[in-house]
Structures are given as C-alpha cells and as structure tokens.
Amino acid sequence: MKYAYATDSIRAAEAEVMAVVGDDALMQQAANGLAVECARRLRRHRGKVTGSRVLVIVGPGNNGGDGLFAATRLARKGAKIFLWRITDQVHQAGWQAATRAGATEVDLDRSIELMPTLDQVIEAGFGIGGREGISDDLARLVYVSRGIVDVVAVDLPSGLGVETLSSDVRFFDADATVTFGAWKPSLLAGPAREYAGEVTFVDIGLEPDNPILEVWDALDVAMAWPFPTATDDKYARGVVGLDAGSAEYPGAGLLALGGAVHAGAGMVRFLGPVELRDTVIAQFPNVVHGRGRCQALLCGPGWGPGDHLADRLASRLAEGLRTVIDADALAYLPRDLGDNILLTPHAGELARLLKTERAAVENDPLTHVRRAADETGATVLLKGATQYVATPGETCVRVAVGGPAWTGQAGSGDTLAGICAALLAAGLDAATAAVVGASVQAITARSHPGPHTPQELAARLPDTIAELEWLLEETP
Numbered sequence: 001m002k003y004a005y006a007t008d009s010i011r012a013a014e015a016e017v018m019a020v021v022g023d024d025a026l027m028q029q030a031a032n033g034l035a036v037e038c039a040r041r042l043r044r045h046r047g048k049v050t051g052s053r054v055l056v057i058v059g060p061g062n063n064g065g066d067g068l069f070a071a072t073r074l075a076r077k078g079a080k081i082f083l084w085r086i087t088d089q090v091h092q093a094g095w096q097a098a099t100r101a102g103a104t105e106v107d108l109d110r111s112i113e114l115m116p117t118l119d120q121v122i123e124a125g126f127g128i129g130g131r132e133g134i135s136d137d138l139a140r141l142v143y144v145s146r147g148i149v150d151v152v153a154v155d156l157p158s159g160l161g162v163e164t165l166s167s168d169v170r171f172f173d174a175d176a177t178v179t180f181g182a183w184k185p186s187l188l189a190g191p192a193r194e195y196a197g198e199v200t201f202v203d204i205g206l207e208p209d210n211p212i213l214e215v216w217d218a219l220d221v222a223m224a225w226p227f228p229t230a231t232d233d234k235y236a237r238g239v240v241g242l243d244a245g246s247a248e249y250p251g252a253g254l255l256a257l258g259g260a261v262h263a264g265a266g267m268v269r270f271l272g273p274v275e276l277r278d279t280v281i282a283q284f285p286n287v288v289h290g291r292g293r294c295q296a297l298l299c300g301p302g303w304g305p306g307d308h309l310a311d312r313l314a315s316r317l318a319e320g321l322r323t324v325i326d327a328d329a330l331a332y333l334p335r336d337l338g339d340n341i342l343l344t345p346h347a348g349e350l351a352r353l354l355k356t357e358r359a360a361v362e363n364d365p366l367t368h369v370r371r372a373a374d375e376t377g378a379t380v381l382l383k384g385a386t387q388y389v390a391t392p393g394e395t396c397v398r399v400a401v402g403g404p405a406w407t408g409q410a411g412s413g414d415t416l417a418g419i420c421a422a423l424l425a426a427g428l429d430a431a432t433a434a435v436v437g438a439s440v441q442a443i444t445a446r447s448h449p450g451p452h453t454p455q456e457l458a459a460r461l462p463d464t465i466a467e468l469e470w471l472l473e474e475t476p
C-alpha cells in the first residue's frame with residue numbers, strides 16, 4: 001500500500017525533520033537522490049555522465065534549489081549544465097554552487113535552440129509550492145522538449161496540482177519524476193498521473209500524518225480476500241441476493257450474476273423478475289431463485305426506467321443487510337444511508353447524484369467522491385479508469401489497483417457490482433469490498449490483455465483469485 005499526503009501534512013513533516021537536521025541537510029539529501037537518478041538515466045541514454053548536456057529549468061523556490069544542487073553534482077561529474085531561470089528570484093546558495101561548478105546561464109530563446117542538442121532537462125520549476133498551470137514561456141519549453149529529450153521533473157511536474165488530480169490545466173509532461181519524502185496524490189492516481197512518467201521515491205526521513213490517499217496493490221488485495229477455510233459452508237462464504245435485470249435489460253442482471261458467482265459467493269439468489277428465471281437457469285444452474293436467507297444484496301443493474309423503483313429499493317433496504325446500490329437504483333436513494341451501503345456510480349451517475357457536471361467529477365474525483373460519501377452517509381465507489389472509494393466522514397480515499405484501458409466498456413460495472421455484493425456477503429466491510437472488488441476485476445483484465453467482454457473476464461476471476469492465494473502463500 002502506498003499513502004499520499006496533502007501539502008500541509010508534507011510541510012509539517014518537513015518542519016519536524018528540519019528542526020533537527022536543518023533545512024540545508026534536507027535539501028542536500030533530496031538533491032543527492034535527484035542527481036543519482038539523473039545520472040542513472042544519462043548513463044542509460046548515452047553511456048556516461050561526462051560530456052552530457054543538461055538544461056535546468058530553475059524556479060524561484062526550493063524546488064529550483066533541489067535542481068541547482070543536483071546539477072552541481074552532475075557538473076562535478078563532467079556534465080555541461082545550462083541554467084534557465086523562470087524569474088529573477090532563485091535559491092541563492094544553489095545558484096552560486098551550480099555556477100561555481102561551471103553551469104552557464106541561458107535565456108529562453110537559447111534554451112529552445114539548445115533543445116535538440118541536450119541529453120536531459122531537469123524541470124525544477126515548482127514543487128509543492130506551485131500553483132496549478134504554467135506560463136506561456138514554460139509551455140513553449142514543454143512543446144519543444146516533448147519526445148526529443150529526457151525530461152526529469154523534480155518532486156512533481158510543474159503545473160500539476162498536488163491534490164486535485166486534474167489534467168485540465170497545462171503542465172510539464174515528464175519522462176520521469178523524482179519525488180522526495182512523501183508521495184503526492186497526483187503522482188499516484190487520476191489523469192494527472194500519466195504525465196509524471198517513471199516515478200522514483202527518495203526517502204528523506206519524513207513521517208507525515210493523515211494520508212489523503214491509500215493506493216492498493218495486488219498483495220493488499222490478496223491479504224484482504226476472504227479465502228474460505230476447510231470448514232466453511234455456503235453461509236460462511238456468503239449468500240448474496242441480486243435484484244437485477246428486467247425484461248428490457250436482462251443482460252445487466254446476467255452480468256451481475258456472473259460477477260457474484262465467479263467471485264466465489266457461497267450461494268447466489270436471483271431476486272429479479274420472474275420472467276428472467278429461465279434465461280438465468282440456462283446460464284447459471286447453480287443460482288437459486290426467490291426469497292430466502294441472504295447476507296448481502298445488490299440492487300439496480302438493468303432495472304431500467306419504471307414505476308415504484310423508489311419503493312422497490314426502500315423495501316430491499318428495509319431488510320437491513322449490507323447492500324450494493326448500482327446503476328438505475330442510484331436515482332432513488334433515500335436519505336441517511338449507512339456506511340454498510342455501497343454506492344457504485346460512474347462519473348456521470350456521481351455527477352447526477354451531486355447535481356454537478358461530469359467534467360467536474362472527472363477533474364477532481366477526490367473531492368467529489370468524498371462529498372458523495374458525506375452527503376449520502378454511504379460508502380461510495382467511483383468507477384472509471386482510476387477507481388476511488390470514500391467512506392463518510394473520512395478524508396482518506398482508497399484507490400483500487402488500476403486496469404488496462406480495455407476495462408472501460410458497457411457491462412463492466414454490472415459485473416463489478418456483483419463481485420462487490422459477493423464480497424459483502426462474505427463479511428468484508430463496504431469500503432474493503434469495494435476496493436478489493438474493483439482491484440480483482442482490474443487485475444483479471446491486466447492478466448488477459450485485449451478486448452475481452454465483461455462476461456469473459458468474469459469467468460476468469462477464479463484464475464485471478466487462485467493467483468492471489470498463491471501470492472499470499474509465496475509472500476513471507
């Protein structure tokens with residue numbers, strides 16, 4: 001699991017360490033880590049550091065200072081360093097060290113001219129003190145550097161927000177980012193992550209508190225998966241009731257059933273319309289029909305428009321079970337749901353829930369998924385290319401393992417809702433069921449590259465679950 005922090009927490013952790021070791025020591029550690037990675041990349045690209053040509057984009061604050069001290073180290077190893085300062089203000093000690101080591105100042109036009117002759121650009125414009133977006137001058141440098149020179153961003157690409165995860169502004173497009181002391185959320189999740197390139201973490205001894213993002217990996221999923229023990233019967237593994245599908249949309253019901261069955265539910269009950277029973281039996285003879293004991297429910301996939309849907313949802317919720325509410329049922333939410341209720345909207349459904357625009361959700365998923373959890377009182381899984389889980393009253397948002405681009409297709413959400421319902425029935429709390437369910441679907445899609453249908457991927461969930469069990473056994 002990786003944790004990412006807001007700027008305030010990172011600054012507080014820096015202050016604690018600086019009070020003991022001094023600010024210069026911290027910056028030297030950061031610069032050293034940066035220089036090591038820049039040198040490694042130069043060696044990879046051209047065999048050696050000596051004789052390489054590096055432009056440093058120097059911002060006015062400590063981010064610029066990191067870049068200057070790293071460049072000083074590269075200059076001492078024989079690199080030819082050029083410095084372009086964004087404003088007159090620079091980190092004085094860093095500037096002196098770099099120029100004393102032989103670095104040459106150049107203006108913007110010369111920087112652009114030099115670009116095809118360079119081996120690397122160290123982008124030390126702005127770090128956690130930066131505002132979102134970049135000036136036209138910086139945008140010109142992004143344009144001329146893209147694809148022709150190795151761009152290494154310092155701490156995070158300039159222009160990128162630390163916490164909003166937005167890609168709606170202009171920022172540097174880096175091949176690599178060297179980040180210090182704490183993960184920044186935009187380096188781990190959301191559309192912005194794509195622009196940071198290969199990220200290296202340099203430990204400078206910070207111990208920040210209050211993460212705002214918890215990013216899961218396959219081992220975390222394996223550790224949370226409810227593997228049955230030898231004595232577990234179907235009730236211990238969990239009975240899940242699925243109220244899904246309609247005469248108009250039978251497919252959504254079948255896809256949800258596929259998710260629940262293949263995720264290993266002890267028993268699946270179909271609570272959808274009677275007219276679908278033959279179709280369901282033809283595909284899933286192990287599914288039981290009609291009312292009976294359940295440990296978790298799923299409502300919504302394939303309901304379509306209809307009358308009395310609010311009453312239908314209310315009567316299901318009255319059973320007091322852990323429940324996944326998906327798709328059409330999301331339009332009929334009562335007030336004050338509990339955190340054992342899991343809502344699984346995509347960006348468009350979340351936008352409707354919050355009476356905002358889809359673009360607003362896509363540009364700032366963290367704020368919106370948290371708001372949805374707080375306003376509804378339920379746990380919320382925001383589906384999409386990156387999948388977020390928020391619990392009411394909690395700032396920290398969980399992020400599921402990411403899938404390939406192929407995952408975005410009609411029907412994936414129905415399958416995912418079925419998987420989550422099976423995990424709720426097995427006893428996982430709603431937030432864990434959501435992050436584990438979204439992750440297992442993504443891992444399955446990654447293991448089977450190409451455009452597989454949601455039902456094909458659902459049928460391959462057992463392979464992934466077996467691999468997770470194996471991973472757990474192999475990990476000391």
Ligand SMILES: NC(=O)C1=CN([C@@H]2O[C@H](COP(=O)(O)OP(=O)(O)OC[C@H]3O[C@@H](n4cnc5c(N)ncnc54)[C@H](OP(=O)(O)O)[C@@H]3O)[C@@H](O)[C@H]2O)[C@@H](O)CC1
Pocket residue numbers: 014018023026027030031059060061062063064066125126127128129130131132133134135154155156180204
């Ligand atoms: N603290 C530590 O011990 C350590 C910190 N470390 C490093 O320090 C970095 C944080 O440094 P920092 O606080 O000096 O902020 P930084 O990101 O350099 O920028 C602030 C300056 O930029 C300006 N500015 C911002 N956006 C702008 C824009 N769009 N266009 C124009 N100007 C803009 C802003 O102006 P202002 O907002 O004040 O008007 C201010 O002058 C951190 O990311 C890491 O790299 C490491 O060395 C480890 C130890």
Ligand SMILES: [K+]
Pocket residue numbers: 063123124125126127153154155156157158
């Ligand atoms: K930067």
